[in-house]
Amino acid sequence: CTSIVAEDKKGNLIHGRNLDFGLFMGWDVKNKSWIISEKLKPLVVNLDFKRNNQTVFKSTNFAGYVGMLTGIKPNIFTLTMNERFSLDGGYIGILEWILGQRDGMWMSFLTRSVLENATSYEEAKSRLAQTKLLAPAYFILGGNSTGQGCIITRSRLLSIDILEIDLKLGRWYVLETNYDHWKDPFFLDDRRTPGMKCMNQTTQTNISVKTMYDVLSTKPVLNKLTTYTTLMQVSQGKLESYIRDCPNPCMPW
């Protein structure tokens, strides 16, 4: 996965993401593609969650999956989640759950609950940072005011780090793939460097939904695992998504 939150020169926040999934879950030799990734693409749907006929939040989802990986609470915040690998992983959380220790939350149920119930960027950030989880994760959160964009790096129990947009430091965007931002990514899976190169080449002056789509379309940020791209503009309450393909030559991940 790759998630980006960027602030343009006018203070507008734009949140984009590629949802990559299906690694090592069966390779289709004839079509040079991952089997599960290809099976997930037809299941991609955009959802408008309503209460009293009013939109509460919107999301890009896989039909049949009740949790949230990508969503927007119009005019308030945007949220995506990327996988985080850790030895202290989900299997430990599941074991605890089976043994009756159920004070942790399932990751995508937390994101769904935050999108449904949080009323501000700060409240969303606090809940994503402090709620005990069954599995580690990265939460990428965008708000509706200048500077409101962050990557929350979570272990199952703790919030390890929160990296925020800081215009004074020249950090006009935050970009997360699947590795802790203070460490080098795995050398066989560095999507961060090409992603940041393209963001820096775009510049804050030219960042927009259009140019963010360009960054998310550039290999290897786009790869064989990429099922969809979603672009969100919080101030307009707008979410749009597109099913992707990665013609050869293309990285399997």
Place this chain on the structure above:
Amino acid sequence: WTQYVPPYTEDCLTDMYPPKGPTFKGAVSWYTVDLDLPPRKRWSAVITDKKTDLVNMIEAIKELADALVPSGKLIEMVDIALPLMVDTLPSPFNEEIRGIAAASGVPLGEVVLFNIFYEVFTV
């Protein structure tokens, strides 16, 4: 030349939007999920439309599971154990998952697996 050797890094692309060309595989349909409905009914419209694709995806996962554990024991365990787990999941997720299983015809355990796959995948 870097785009021809792994990781096939391209020059930063431009003018890809509006989406077109070989990297754009299609638009995404919109559905409404009415949170005023009982949890079991919320996903009916989506699942009615996507039932076949959901069954296909679950079948693909089962084929993988069979490749891993040819005896079929893994799938049996999913179909027997995970339904017992659904009631331990918090509301409204447990009831929504039940509704999806009923609307799609996919066994309840397999819908549960799909919904907790992020945690299971770490295994």
